[in-house]
Amino acid sequence: MxxxxxxxxxxxxxxxxxxxxxxxxxxxxxxxxxxxxxxxxxxxxxxxxxxxxxxxxxxxxxxxxxxxxxxxxxxxxxxxxLEPVVSSDGKINGRSKGKIAIIMLALCLAVFLAALDVTIITTALPTISEEFNSAAGYTWIGSAFLLANSASIPSWGKVSDIFGRKPMLLVANVIFLIGSLVAALANSIGMLIAARAVQGVGGGGLIILVNIVIGDLFPMRIRGAFYGVIGGVWAIASSLGPILGGAFSQYVSWRWCFYINLPLDGIAFFILLFFLDIKTPRTPIVQGLKAIDWLGSLLVVGGTLMLLFGLQYGGVSAPWDSARVLCLIIIGAFTLFLFGMWEWKGAKYPIMPMALFASRSRAGTLGVVFLHGFVFISSSYYLPLYFQAVRGQSPIMSGVLILPTAVALAITSVATGAFIAKTGLFLPPIYFGFFFMTLGFGLFINFDAHSSWAKLVVFQLIAGLGIGPIFQSPIIALQAHINPRDIGTATATLGFVRQLATSVSVVIGEVVYQNQMEKKSAQISAALGPEAAGQITGGGAGASTQFIQRLPENQREVVRVAFADSLQPMWIMYTCFAALGFAVMLLIKKKQLSREHEETKTGLEAEKENAAARKAEANEKRASKATKRRSKAAPTSRPLSEATTAAAGDSDKEHSAAEAPDVPRSRTADNTAENTSS
Structure with a gap:
């Protein structure tokens, strides 16, 4: 031995x-x-x-x-x-601190640009719509980016599995750069909307692939620290967007909202090209293209676009019960159902393996991501509306006034990453986040037309403390409960769920708000007259903010109170969704984060191996279920030898009992009690 x-x-x-x-x-x-x-x-x-x-x-x-x-x-x-992958000289997986810092700089730049372009356009939209004389452009310049971003996210993960992370990250950079250049040079509203869609495709790839690359670069235990940095950068970029967009539009040109991307994206591209040293498979282009799940990609893109188009049109371009809106929503939802069935039963290399939803912990994590995305986006969308419509602030100032949320979000995101790296615990930040998010959004219900500025700042800080920790913790939770081979598709699925939640949330929030405004139409008509009241109560949430500022003071006060009162039921709804997170997060199991690191194998051969492994696992599960069904069908059956032995034992007991002398009944009962207690 x-x-x-x-x-x-x-x-x-x-x-x-x-x-x-x-x-x-x-x-x-x-x-x-x-x-x-x-x-x-x-x-x-x-x-x-x-x-x-x-x-x-x-x-x-x-x-x-x-x-x-x-x-x-x-x-x-x-x-x-195993020994930690951080060596005594500070290297991580053989990479020096300097090299890691350079790589992280490029990854942060990529995320910064993708996040910036979501919000930078918001304060520039009035100027752009006026220059091109297009009212429709006010909606579609922003929507084109978000729709393309949402629809493209699921495919990026699987494409990077086939061709490698680095090539696809560089491709996403190039697509985003081309979209930015065309948008900056656009000479028509159609050209600008198309360019924004191209930007959205590239931006979706940047955000998802950065998260996947971090998963490939660093071991699970310290990965959270780097995700925390990415979350902080995202928060800063999102908060700076409206301020920069308003400043460019007012003092230079709205085209600089897109020109600013070119040098920064170029720097990120060359840093990644020369310094990002992760394994890249030599996948032949033709064979790689054949391996892509084209039907699945078509179904998820088509279903997502139809569903989001229907939600965009509803109540704005057409009534909710109109044929156009209903057909888009119903057919879009059915197409997504077909996508799920295809990924489950038909796809050879699925872009979204349905097994991700089969585990309690993974399903709970994705549920947490959905609820978090559903709630947090409301602060980015409806707090500026409150500051502009109720408090009479300019678009630029409304961007400044939501900085408390962004600052708290950025700090807690970075702190959460450090906490996970130090302790290896990812569940406490989720508990912490939902507690403060529920508390913060519950306090938003108190916002009225005359709330003090101190209250507005403190309540935002509390909400931001809750929003930040749930950005990165679920990524760690999901990756901890999957096979490393699925990190690409799992991370892309998480991004898709979050993006879908934000898109649905904005629409539902506006429906709740708009219904409340319609209930107050009689009150507003009495103060302003039917025609002016129609301009305020009709259309989208932010369509009438500039009109309100031109009203006389007494009429403006009536409208401001109506706006504030109409927003309160919406905040109640978001608070309830935040509280629901407490129940959903209980589905997630604890798991110790590994200190060892295994870089995910990519390429066509790896895809074939993974497909074979998934098939074997599915067969094993089916066999296990069949065995359980057979055992339930015959619960009393025992092996023949066991039954024979038991019968012989019973016979011996009966024979011994027959030969034993009679025992008083009370003594027998006492012995039985003693035997039972022993």
């Missing part, structure tokens, strides 16, 4: 001696064990017990441990046995 085997046996005996109160501790694992030996040792130690961190009831449960549970524990213990 080798010394390694002796150590394994000693560890098992020591753990067994402490049962039933012993729990698994990674510090007891033997550093010399192989993975197979560690797995056998773990199975022996953990039979009938639960992992650390579970409830006492679960710890004393007699339910048998599944092989997947034991494999998770074995993987965690094996990870603790």
């Amino acid at each position: 080798t010394s390694r085997e002796e150590r394994a046996i000693d560890a098992t005996l020591n753990t067994t001696t402490d049962a039933p109160h012993a729990t698994t501790d990674s510090s007891q694992a033997q550093p010399g064990l192989t993975r197979a030996e560690s797995h056998r040792d773990t199975m022996a130690q953990l039979e009938g017990h639960e992992n650390n961190g579970q409830s006492d009831a679960a710890q004393h449960s007699n339910a048998p441990r599944t092989s997947s549970d034991a494999a998770d524990v074995e993987k965690q213990e094996h990870s603790e046995e």
